[in-house]
Amino acid sequence: MQRNTRQRSAILETLSRQDDFRSAQQIHEQMKADGETVGLATVYRNLQVLSRSGRLDVLVAGDGESLYRQCEDTGHHHHLVCRECGRTVEFLAPKLESSMDAIAHEHGFTDVDHTLEVFGLCSDHGTREAEAAEEEGEDQAR
Amino acid sequence: MQRNTRQRSAILETLSRQDDFRSAQQIHEQMKADGETVGLATVYRNLQVLSRSGRLDVLVAGDGESLYRQCEDTGHHHHLVCRECGRTVEFLAPKLESSMDAIAHEHGFTDVDHTLEVFGLCSDHGTREAEAAEEEGEDQAR
DNA sequence: ATATGTGCAAATGCTTTGCAACGCC
DNA sequence: GGCGTTGCAAAGCATTTGCACATAT
Secondary structure, X not given: OOOOOHHHHHHHHHHHOOOOOEEHHHHHHHHHHOOOOOOHHHHXXXXXXXXXXXXXXXXXXXXXXXEEEEOOXXXXXXXXXXXXXXXXXXXOOHHHHHHHHHHHHHOOOEEEEEEEEEEEEOOOOOOHHHHHHHOOOOOOOO | OOOOOHHHHHHHHHHHOOXXXXXXXXXXXXXXXXXXXXXXXXXXXXXXXXXXXXXXXXXXXXXXXXXXXXXXXXXXXXXXXXXXXXXXXXXXXXXXXXXXXXXXXXXXXXXXXXXXXXXXXXXXOOOHHHHHHHOOOOOOOO
């Protein structure tokens, strides 16, 4: 089954020192910077395996890129993510869960599942000034 | 500013005859099948422009592919999508909107936005039998 | 031993872009 | 006639995969 390779441990170790969601490539670069020698494909493969086994939390960004981080809460929960820095807060919304189910059932849907992600600017990036200072163009996709 | 080209009208016209969300490529193929001659890049460019101006509804599938369809309701709303056939129902969840904002602000986030999509099996595909009949593996990624 | 995991580079699949030709306004 | 638009093919990106080699167990 699952083996304990230097690379896999290194990936888990790197993730354990990260708070926010990072992309596979960011994680790979981080590791390279830390002196680890791991192939990018290996990072991808492991992130896939680890998230499949529930050890990682996956978040699909607006552009389809997958972001990973170590699970804090293995149950069903949602994320509040800072668009600027990736800072993430997990939260539960029990009322939401039940009303989603209710709406779905009203329309004859069963076996219901949903995805909810909230994006915003955290307290460190919430001023319009800060934003304007860094970006000249403001009309990018997203 | 914005011009009225044969291609642009054709795209809108094609969309107006579609009920469900389709990818840029599907739309392009549909048009080709209908005898329209439009470049794929043009389809992409127009879908982008049209959705940016709020005339189209965009949904990002789990794998990052963008799906489009003509707006029914131009305001903020969510989708209940059948995993099997793509049948889509739009719905509003005002309570949700406010509680999302509340949660976000509690954590110091501003300029908040969110994505919520609900997936399930519509009345035509809701029986477990039907499912079991078609899929042997059940462990795909979500 | 041997099934798993790894590295690399090539392949994929969706989407974007450079650039010359085109055609609305 | 000028500038938004189009087409095509090439480029981009994130991710996946084929395959030979390495390595946990």
